[in-house]
Amino acid sequence: MDRLKPTPAPHRHGRVGWLWLLALLLCSSAWLPTAANATAAASKPSLGLRLQQAEFRTDVQSPWQRVELPDTWSHRGLSAGGTGQYRLQVDLGSSTPSGVWALRAERMSTRHEVRVNGVWVRGHLGSDEGTPRPMPTLVSIPAGLLHAGVNEVWIDVRHGSRAGLSDLVLGPEAALEPGYTWSQHRSATLAQLANAAGAAIGIFVLSLWAARRSEVVLGSFGALALLASLRNLSYYPLGPSVSLPNPGFWFFAAQVASVWLLGWFAMAFAGRRPAWFARLLNGSAALLLPAGLVVSWLGDLQPLRGIVYPWLLLLTLPALGLIGWRTLQPAAQLQRLLPATLLLVLGSALHDYLYQMGHTSIMDSYWLPYTVPLTIAGYAAVLTHRLVQVMAEGERLNLSLERRVAERTRELQAANAAKTRFLATASHDLRQPMMTIGLLTSLLREQALSPALRQLVERLQEASAAMDHLLRGLLDLSRLESGTVRPRRAAVALQPLFEAVARQCDELAMRKGLRLILHPTTAVVDSDPVLLEQVLANLVGNAVRYTEAGGVLVGVRRAGAGQVRLQVIDTGPGIPREAQLTIFDEFVQLDTPVAARSHGVGLGLAIVKRSLALLEAPLELRSEPGRGSRFSITLERARSAEAQQLPTATTAPRAAPPAAHNAAHVTAPMSAHRAAQEDPGELTPQTSPAGLLVHRRIWHLEDDEAAREALRLRLERWGAQVLGVADLAQWRQLISDAARHPPPDLLICDRHLPDGDGLTALDDWRRLYPGTPVLVVTGDTAPTDLQTLAEAGVPLLHKPFSSDELLSALLTMLPPGAPDAPQ
Template sequence: MSVAVLRLLACLVLLLLAARLQAEAPTLQAIERIDWLNPAGQWQPQALPDDWGRRGLARPGRQQYRLQIELAASVQPWALWSARLPLHHRIRFNGQLISDTLEMADALQPRTTALLLPLPAPRQGLNVLEIEEQGGPRAGLGTLWLGPAPEVAAQAQRYRRIWVDLSRTLNGLAGGAALCALLLWARRRGEATLGWFGLLVLLLSLRNIAFVEPGAASPPGASLLMYLLVCGGNALFSLFAASTAGRMTRRWLLPMLAAPLLATLAGLASGGEALAVDRARVYAYPLLILSSLMAAGLLCRVAARLPQRRLLVLALSGLIFVASGVFDYLLQSGRLPQHWEFVLPWTGPLLALSYAAVLGGRLVRALEESERAGLVLEQRVRERTLALEAANATKSRFLAAASHDLRQPMVTIGLLIGVLREQLQSPAQQRLVARVDEAVAAMESLLAGLLDLSRLEGSGLRVRREPVGLQALVQAVATHESEAARAKGLRLRLRVPPAACVLGDAVLIEQMLRNLVVNALRYTESGGVLVAVRRQGAGWRLAVHDSGPGIAAAQQARVFEDFVQLDNPQRQRIQGLGLGLAIVKRAAALQGCEVLLRSVPGRGSCFSFVLPAAALQAPGMAAAPAQALAAEPDLRQRQICLVEDDAGVREALAQRLRGWGARLSLFESPADLRAALARGELPAPALLISDMRLPGGNGLDVVAALRAAHGAGLPALILTGNTAPADLAELAASGLPVLHKPFRAEQLAAAIQRLLAS
């Protein structure tokens, strides 16, 4: 029992002793008093921080400090840290040399800096810390932090996060903003203020980032470099202020730039030697401060004249920036307490932030103005679009009306010329009729082109996508145009693989290819035309090559416009009407492809387009539309009902049909036809031919009325001179065969034969 009690008492004693030792163990201490060796060789106490200038000590010079610490027991290793420890020093702890940089070469003047030094573990009893320093204009010693190494390191880290890392971060952000400003300036050279601001802030940021790093010796030339950076920053600040002021700077600019220029020359004349640079600073910095005050005053004048608060903020930031430079100059020269911090590394980013606010305001205003301008432009575009749509609709109505009115007499002339040619026997008269026929053919070509354009522009056109064998299609086009090639002595060659088959609309493909071949033959005087089909990727390329005059690169886009003819200012009829390639372009767009043009002046041209490949099918697949002219139809004893409101066209058609042996029932309007049906005076016809546009109705009404009376199987042919897209869509939806005016007797005969045969 007694042994257990004794053990318990021993444990309690040990715990109490450990607690006492822990309580007596020294923690982090801020040393605010130290002994210094006076000129008489005696140690006397001195409060920290110590400033040689305020005590009247010689600068530069040397000084010795001593700190005595009494400890009850030995503890863990210590560390020493101070925000203002001389960079040139010799430090001993209990006689052991800890750091010796007293004779270290440094390009800058002797200065104080933040330093963290590890110390050996202190001993029990008296411990002595000795510091010998070489001081410059800011000579002195800051508050010492002494204690266990982890706690001292934590104190040093807190200081570094605030005064080093945060300052570097702000200056890094300012430098990034400066680079953005310089990039914008590179794209907009007229923004001179933006460029000077970017250069100024970038230079200040680099200087401040290099300046705030503590504890490192400076390389050779660092003193001159820092001096020149100050001069350059002053010059850029003056240029920035002058650019902001604009025309107000003529009598300000030269005095503001004179100071940094003279200071730079003085620094270069020093040769880079540290003491010579320091002497230059004594005279140069006051001039630079005066120049900066002039620049800040100029910013204030600008801010006072303009009703923009952001410029006032910028002017105040400029004043703070100049005041910071004055403060740092006084601090560096030892005229202010040495334990104070430099402020220029903090006010430089402030200047960047204030100007960034000005730029942000400009950007916001520019965006607002851009949005307003965009709304105005959008409204104008909408109004212009509506106006263009109205004008286009008016144009379409005019073309439709004019085309219809022109087609009526042209079909009359065309039919009557055919009848007249059959009745004339004299060769001279035949030649005269042939010339009239050529003129009529030119007019019919124009009207046919307008019709094609109307079809392609209309929304009612249905594009059929089906397999189309190219060999038969190309051969049909070549057969139709071979006579024109022979007349000009040209070779029309074909190169089409038998297996070539594409997915597309046979009618549109034939129309595109025909217009390209006709265009090539028209403009080629010697050589020939080649129609080639070759495989390209997942499709087939159809190309028409010619050996014509070629087309200059500057003119190649124009040839696809309506009514454009190159080198034909007299608009000679033999060179066409300028619609062929416009039709080709529209037909290609409807099929989702593009017409490509390669041409070399003097060597010829090549027009081509690519369509997706399709599998070659049975002979029943789509092929080129038949273009062979039919012989005269045998209409003897055939009753034909003709409804046409235009007297001239009705008479011409009647003569042509009677010439083929037909018996006719002629009507001017749907009302006349219905009246004849009501009276029982209209026998069942073998064929109905009706104009589309009629007074009191249209051709579809006539077809419906006659089929209601004589059966739904009655063959019917619609004649029309309408080119309006809506009218064409209505006719396409009806499914009735249509013959577009003007037409020749041969086309009428072919249409009648197809209807009667079916």
């Protein structure tokens, strides 16, 4: 046998093929390089002796044959698997190697035994390390084992379908190790990293699909990407080492499942589902998976792979056709990247089939581990583009929505402002005639009338009162719904509220023979005094109105830390369970005889509900038919410092208009008629003679002729001397001639005048008659108007007012003592 002479390591064509693969992968080329059959580790020749000739035999009985390295068994007509033995002789000349040397191979079976000069160095053919694969290998040769002259190297290998041996390099281990490391990274680590990234993309896409199950494209692609990436990772020993029974079947099943998922992804992507293709996919999977399992347990899967894998390649063609058809649509320019990368995968699959069957060079490697991540990245780019488009569209829609919301908000604000102006105007214009009717009706009652006429006047007065109640309820409800009412929280003592509500409801309770019981309390809560009094007045008024026998109880209980529960309990007819929610709607009344006789309109509880919503105070209703009702309001206690600053109930001014009628706020001294009610000893029209205001001189500024005339008649009936003017021009004339008139005792001034604001007349009045009282009467309800009135610091009487309220206010404001007789 001739000696094998060492030859220098040339640049072989495999290195160029590998670099070509990397370049084309980076450039998303449409063809595959022969990258994995590279034989060099770096851009410079490896240090050491390259061995390219050897002798080979299949067993000890077979003769030795000279072979060229790299050696591919199938190219020499050998069977695709089994064992073989290589023998190489290396002449190291006259020098003995020092240190540790190594033998490096680009491709050597993972099952091998290496002997140097008859001494075993590494490996065992019988080891159970999984399926044999040709991989980069570095065999360390202990120091002293090589000597000068001829050295003999024996390599026994066991192969699967991919059998052979690359050329070898012998040299110092330190010099060969960097090239081996690079070769390992190039052949395995690079593919592992790419497929690990592909698996991560697959998991991410599956998580998106889990959130949107209707996106079948996402689900099928994510599963396909994850499965294909895990399959590619398992090709390499450096991949995840999961011990599975019957591993050959799992590789086979992964191939079948990948094609099945590809088909369903293609149908979902294209939006078309050919029945024949779906049946073909499902039928193939249902047939091939059990067949593979049986064959893998009975023997070798390789013959079945040789039949099945070409069929799987054919099944990918309809899938590519569907994807290609979809990407030809005008709006799918970027998606055309997908069929291009899938063509790469199809070419790689054909190559890998030939490689797995042993028909390509031993220097070759799988291509799918490189092209599958490229395809995944391609579709990930499509998904990213889609995501960016969706985000851009979302931003555009958000901007559009924000513009529309801003426009709608401006429209609503304008509508609310218009509604507020309308309510203010309507309130003023409607309250004016209501006041006139009330004053004139009271005058009629005082006349000597026949019983029939007196009965008619009483009915007129009842109708006027009902209309006044309805008007006030509608206006209060409209203000609450318009959003113009804003709570102004303060420390509120509940006892004065009880007393005020009692004065409003006592008369009706006495007429019906009911007991109205209000338990005294020292509780002080954090709330809006006006809104809270309005709520309490409505609840108590409703209870009195709808209760026929028994009574009404108002009290306060503790309700936990820092809270109290304000309760109104009656012995009325009760509220059925099915009506306990609707009873708080507008114009809803129980269909009972009691409700029919109450003359209510169904607005009180609606006002209560909306007022408590503004106060953020929970309301609870418990009621049973025939056993009465209990309304409970949970209120926060006031802080102790605020509670200590409260004046006493008997002297505390209530800076608000009549709360039962008005939800707006006025910060002003006490309303005149409310002040009279604070002193039960004051005279009222029911107990006073008609001349109670005799010789009192009252000036009156009012633009409405009917209202001015009705008020004049009412005041003169009580004995007052009235001087009235209709506008500011007449007022100025009166002021200029003031010396010609006796000093007045009181001014009654309307707010709205045709030529200005009635409040401007107050400056002239205070200059000429300092200390002389003024009573402002108004129908204003808008918050801004009420705030202006509050800042004026004058007593207010809100239209429409009754004769009783007017007289109470006048008696409170006029100084005691007999007035001077007219001059």
